[in-house]
Amino acid sequence: MPDASSHRPRRLLGACLALAWLFVHQPTLADDALMTGVHAFLYEQAQGHGEEVVIEVHPPSAHLPPCEAPQPFLTHASRPVLGRVSVGVRCGEEGRQVRYLQAEVGVIGDYPVAARDIAPGTTITDELLETRRGDLSRLPRQAVLDEAEVLGQVAQRRLASGSPLQAHQFQTRPLVERGQQVTVEAQGASFRVTREGEALEPGGEGERVRVRFANRDLITATVVGDARLAVDF
Known part of the structure; x- marks a missing residue:
């Protein structure tokens, strides 16, 4: 029958490995600061959409070094901060190191x-x-x-x-139709001139449309109203 003392080295080794795993995966103060900074950044970006904001930030990988002076930014700035989002974080005083975190934002x-x-x-x-x-x-x-x-x-x-x-x-609702007779206004600091022409394409307010005049000249003007376009000088 094996001596019970022969199992002690294995138990000791297992305990050491468990403690090492806990130490490696335990969040550090630097991780806490990073998570807090990202959470605050996302809240600031999302609160304009509604009154109640719920944010869950997924922690960074345990294999990465601490992020000093974190500076969060949005990887897709044109999208609303809703649902699953990716957040970039510049680390260090000059922000040369960049890492990315995932978060869930509900509003x-x-x-x-x-x-x-x-x-x-x-x-x-x-x-x-x-x-x-x-x-x-x-x-x-x-x-x-x-x-x-x-x-x-x-x-x-x-x-x-x-x-x-x-x-x-x-x-956009078309204010100018293709083939329509339109008025083009050219305005500068001390003059204002209007000419009649033919729109070569449709366009809504703020869109740019090509116009052909009777002498075959072509210009591109901005739609500002029904059958009205403008050129700035």
Whole structure:
């Protein structure tokens, strides 16, 4: 029968390995500062979407060195800070070291939906929309959060009543049609000149459209109203 004392080295080795694992995977004060900084950064970015913000930041890899003077930034600055997001962090005084963390951001807030079925080609007005409240992170990636973004635009497809709005479902209402006779205004510091021409393509407010004049000259002007364009000097 083996002596019980022969198992002691194995038990001691196992205990040492367990303590080493705990030491390696235990978050350090530097990790805490990094997580706190990223959490505060995401809260600042997301709080404009709603009143209640819930953020979960996944801890950094245990194999990375501490991040000194963390400076968080968004890897996709053009996207709303909702749902799963990637956060870059510059480390060190000069920010030469960069690492990336993953986080989940949930925001309870208001968003517009179709108040009734909307047919393609319909110009969007206040009466066609209503407000819902919920977790904005569960909406489609291109969801519209501010109805002002689509007011005056035209629905490209049928929108079902109660459905969230998505940016790709709309287009700017054309103020200029292809082949239409338009007025082009050129204005400078001390002069203002208007000419009549033919639009060679359609365009909505703020879009640039080519115009051909009777003498065959071509210019590109900005749509500023119904059949009206402007050129700045």
